[in-house]
Amino acid sequence: MHELGITQSIVEMVAGRAADARIQRVTVEIGKLSAILPDAIRFCFDICAQGTAAEGAALEIIAVPGRGRCRDCGREQAMDHWLASCACGACGLQCIAGEELKIKSMEVI
């Protein structure tokens, strides 16, 4: 549900920066542990971009894998889901990557 509004925000932010240029490509970073579905963003993007400087632009989504740091032993490791536990036996990794929701760049002509 919230992906539609978030896509609208992305389009407004890039279109606002584009001024008179036309946007060819938008690159967005979405963490795999964020509550954002990339497919839903893709689905909404073309519709939201219609009538803006981003109309017809390609959307590139960089999926950022989750990484966590063990609260006990401090080891950094891959974190695929929120219940991931450390090999040392402790559970509760502190998430250090994977929650991104960021517009990285855009290409204009």
Next chain:
Amino acid sequence: MCANCGCSDHDAVTVTALADGHARPAEMPAQHMHDHDHDHDHDNHAHGDHDHAHPHAHNHNRPHHEHEHGHAHQHGTLIALEQEVLARNSQLAERNRGWFEGRNILALNLVSSPGAGKTTLLERTIRDLHDEPVISVIEGDQATFNDAERIGGTGCKVVQINTGAGCHLDADMLARGLKQLAPPLDSVVMIENVGNLVCPALFDLGERAKVVILSVTEGDDKPVKYPHMFRASRLMILNKIDLLPHVSFDVERCIDYARRINPDIEVLQLSATTGEGMNDWYVWLRRQVAVDHVAEATP
């Protein structure tokens, strides 16, 4: 369409102070700029019969066939943006946070699925505490004044925000609600968010803490099914514990799940209907209020 929640224009957000009963449309000009009321023909584009507005006037004169052919092999200029998509909401939330701090107000964001007992918990809390501390309430629902009327029945100040199709409150809606509410200095503002365990986790309102309420008539695996919300919350309240003998809810398993998601989460068990365990909640609440006073007394 709203930039944050995707709500449609005809379901515009309204903010209503129950004292005078007049709904005021919450003006959100930056977010509602895309009026879908404007015919526009696209040369060489098959867009069907839909109507849509073009806030960026420079686009009108651009020959649209270029989109498909003219620039297919041109290299554009790369502009680094590095912009958080939710930055605008975060900025507004920080303004709300300053607004609360300046008034020595403790703001709590109450989140849960629909029917977990947020409103009943608030009604009982307000009645039991007798203005120590003074509590006022922002009610968030998609539609109706029902919850605000229930809270208003306790005699406390309340403002209803109806989000229309929106599935959560955002910082801008809260700022507008607070202007209507005008809570007193040195008090508590309870923000009852739209019943939803997903989206409200993403939107900071400027509150001191989120309090997630989970009733034992729901599944005990809710913390792992909706990890973002339980991770974002400082306190989990297990409500309706008077019903435990009649349901298969495993309290220990639920708490274990919640702590695996969020090792720092505090947990209280209570029944807002029978009053069992409510005192622990009042102790927790007053401790949060006291933290505010200490912070203010220590420059």
